[in-house]
Amino acid sequence: DTGVSQDPRHKITKRGQNVTFRCDPISEHNRLYWYRQTLGQGPEFLTYFQNEAQLEKSRLLSDRFSAERPKGSFSTLEIQRTEQGDSAMYLCASSLERWTYGYTFGSGTRLTVV
């Protein structure tokens, strides 16, 4: 297992279009997280899955955002009707049950809404 994979690495979309990102976590990790990072800021928590259950969603995750993790494996994050303010790096991470071991982050998907 080579780590957390995210696809695509870059996405440019027109305002109003829908986009979907994929994350493949480390196979032994049952916890999966989505974070968003804008320029000059640290990552901000969006949502968290334990296996296939989505256990928390941030207030940052408006109704236009939806995340799934079918069968507790890969996860997708969809943004509907994109806005310019959605432009950011979307980071996926996974961890073991014992979170003190730390997260493993993917390389992220850079979204630009034009």
Place this chain on the structure above:
Amino acid sequence: TQLLEQSPQFLSIQEGENLTVYCNSSSVFSSLQWYRQEPGEGPVLLVTVVTGGEVKKLKRLTFQFGDARKDSSLHITAAQTGDTGLYLCAGSDDYKLSFGAGTTVTVRA
């Protein structure tokens, strides 16, 4: 809103010099993690500190966790150009991390 304040925001030093970056919070966290992030990549975990007063050393990097578990520092001895990057601290309560805005470190050859 970032719960963790990191200082300085930017730091530029010559190769071979030492540097220290700081992370302060008004909240107590059960653990604190330090990550390094390079442009266009995700953060990479450097260390997790759990116990107040804890000091951890990783080669040229020394991490301290304050006694009250509200502040931390990262000290790099004899910096190398490969230490260049964005250093992020993150406080943890259970599964969720709250990140600071980071310190951008540039080590000049």
